[in-house]
Amino acid sequence: AQSVTQLGSHVSVSEGALVLLRCNYSSSVPPYLFWYVQYPNQGLQLLLKYTSAATLVKGINGFEAEFKKSETSFHLTKPSAHMSDAAEYFCAVSPYSGGGADGLTFGKGTHLIIQP
Amino acid sequence: ETGVTQSPTHLIKTRGQQVTLRCSSQSGHNTVSWYQQALGQGPQFIFQYYREEENGRGNFPPRFSGLQFPNYSSELNVNALELDDSALYLCASSLKRAGGDETQYFGPGTRLLVL
Numbered sequence: 001a002q003s004v005t006q007l008g009s010h011v012s013v014s015e016g017a018l019v020l021l022r023c024n025y026s027s028s029v030p031p032y033l034f035w036y037v038q039y040p041n042q043g044l045q046l047l048l049k050y051t052s053a054a055t056l057v058k059g060i061n062g063f064e065a066e067f068k069k070s071e072t073s074f075h076l077t078k079p080s081a082h083m084s085d086a087a088e089y090f091c092a093v094s095p096y097s098g099g100g101a102d103g104l105t106f107g108k109g110t111h112l113i114i115q116p
Numbered sequence: 117e118t119g120v121t122q123s124p125t126h127l128i129k130t131r132g133q134q135v136t137l138r139c140s141s142q143s144g145h146n147t148v149s150w151y152q153q154a155l156g157q158g159p160q161f162i163f164q165y166y167r168e169e170e171n172g173r174g175n176f177p178p179r180f181s182g183l184q185f186p187n188y189s190s191e192l193n194v195n196a197l198e199l200d201d202s203a204l205y206l207c208a209s210s211l212k213r214a215g216g217d218e219t220q221y222f223g224p225g226t227r228l229l230v231l
Contacts, residue, residue: 004158036222043120043206044159044222051217090158098210098218101172103149103161 002027002093006107014115019078021110023065023091026072033074034092034104035065044090050074051097061085086114119143120209120223128229129197137192137226141209147171148190149220150182153204165190166212194228202230 007022025031033050048059055067065076074091088111092104119142129135141148147166151159161174165184179195188209194201204227208220 043122043224044208046219046221049219092158096218098147098212099149099161099164099208099220101164103151103164103172103174104159104220105161106158108156108158 002031002095002102002105004091004093004105004107006089006091006110008110009108010111010113012113012115013081015083016080019063019076019081019085019112021076021089021091021112023074023076023107024072025074025091025093027093027095029095032094032097033065033067034094035059035063035074035076036090036092036106038088038090038109040087047076047089049097081112081114083114083116086112088112120207120221122205122207122223122226124226125224126227126229128231130231131197131199133197133230134193134195135197135228137194137205137207137228139190139192139207139209139223141188141190141207142221145209145211145221146188147210147212147218148184148188149208149210150190150192151206151208152176152201153206153225154200155203159206162192197230199230202228204228 003026035047036044091107121140149164150162153159163173164171204225208222
């Protein structure tokens with residue numbers, strides 16, 4: 001069974017500050033891990049995906065995430081926040097690269113607020 | 117833009133009615149997955165279709181059913197609607213192939229309100 005915990009339902013940072021969104025996972029097998037972003041009234045956009053090729057994964061829009069097996073974490077970071085980063089962010093886990101028969105298991109999401 | 121389209125964008129139904137939601141997958145994709153996203157929650161997996169067959173199912177009752185067509189587009193049908201079925205329904209398409217990486221790309225969703 002898979003599960004995801006996203007710490008902090010809301011995170012507020014100043015424009016230009018570091019963004020850190022936390023994700024811890026539970027998986028009985030080596031996981032695939034994902035970060036998706038959802039802008040208001042839109043679907044989900046893939047930011048990045050961990051496939052075991054490298055522990056530091058670079059995504060779109062300047063985001064990156066580091067897989068730490070010992071901490072069962074996959075935190076999302078961005079060095080300098082931009083107003084356009086304000087959105088809902090979801091971490092997801094799966095035993096298969098494409099979700100497979102069990103689909104992707106999502107966390108409850110973190111709402112990122114950017115202060116001017 | 118992912119190339120995944122869904123229709124309609126919004127829908128209002130009454131409790132007990134039936135609804136059909138539609139999804140057109142991204143060109144070249146052969147797999148469609150459906151998710152339910154309640155307000156303030158993360159998406160929950162409903163089921164996945166691969167080559168017109170159900171390939172897996174989440175914890176949803178049988179009144180949630182689906183179809184995949186030869187062109188890989190898909191429908192989600194919900195019978196006997198309940199108030200708790202009010203949610204954003206997301207479709208995701210992907211290319212499933214032996215030994216290949218597979219990534220789900222999501223459509224914009226259909227927002228269903230059950231009164």
